[in-house]
Amino acid sequence: MNRRQMIGLALPLIAAPSLVLSQDAQTDPYxxxxxxxxxxxxxxxxxxxxxxxxxxxxxxxxxxxxxGVAVGQAELVWKGKARIGRKVEWPSWTPTQAMIERSPEQYAQYANGMPGGPENPLGARALYLYDQRGNDTAIRIHGTTQPGSIGRAVSNGCIRMRNEAVMALFEEVPIGTPVYVY
Known part of the structure; x- marks a missing residue:
């Protein structure tokens, strides 16, 4: 056991940001x-x-x-409890009206949607989050065409993963899986 692991185990862990007890050092933490x-x-x-x-x-x-994930920019971070209500391979994408209003030059051209595929911002897979009443939250855990964004707050609220990571997670989790975002 190295020094980092011993310190990690000795600290009182009471808050969600303190989820990890120990980890091995890696070149890429994500x-x-x-x-x-x-x-x-x-x-x-x-x-x-x-x-x-x-x-x-x-x-x-x-x-x-x-x-490792990328998350919403400060004012767009979504937090709460949800369930996976839908899973889609190579999902299509339509920006929300709020996204179009914030950045019309970037999103207006996609107001009618974009088919799934390698150029689609949702990447290879998407897990759709639904609230406790069964309503779509418009938040997704999805792949990305921008793997360099992992580890940053850059999205419009969704949770981005590298495509290979979201593909692995997609295979592991069923519809109904609880999701907690802190």
Whole structure:
């Protein structure tokens, strides 16, 4: 056990941003990595810690696969509890009216939508988040055509993953999976 791991285990872990108990040093912290996490998270659930740019898929008690993500810009960060209500391979995309109003030069051309494919901003897969009443939140966990955005607050509210990471997660999680975004 190295010094970092010992310090990580010694700290009291009471807040969601302190989800990880220990981790191995890596060159790229945003690559999928199995990590030890604190107690209390439902096996199978997804936990996103926005200000740390990580998504955790809880695989077993106190164990998760950690993925790097990009999240919404400060004023666009979505937080809350949801469930995966829909899963789509190579999803189509239509910007929201709010996105078009904020940046018409960037989004107005796609007001009628964009078919799925390698150039689509939602990337290879999308997990659609629905609230507790079954309403679409308009928030997605999805791939990206901009892998360099991982680890930054750049999106319009959605949670972006590298395409290979979202493809792996897509295969692992069923419809109904609980998602907690902090």
């Amino acid at each position: 690559q999928p990595t199995e990590v030890a996490i604190r107690e209390g998270f439902e096996v199978g659930s997804i936990v996103v810690v926005s200000d740390e740019f990580f998504l955790y898929h809880v695989k077993a008690p106190n164990r998760a696969i950690r993925y």
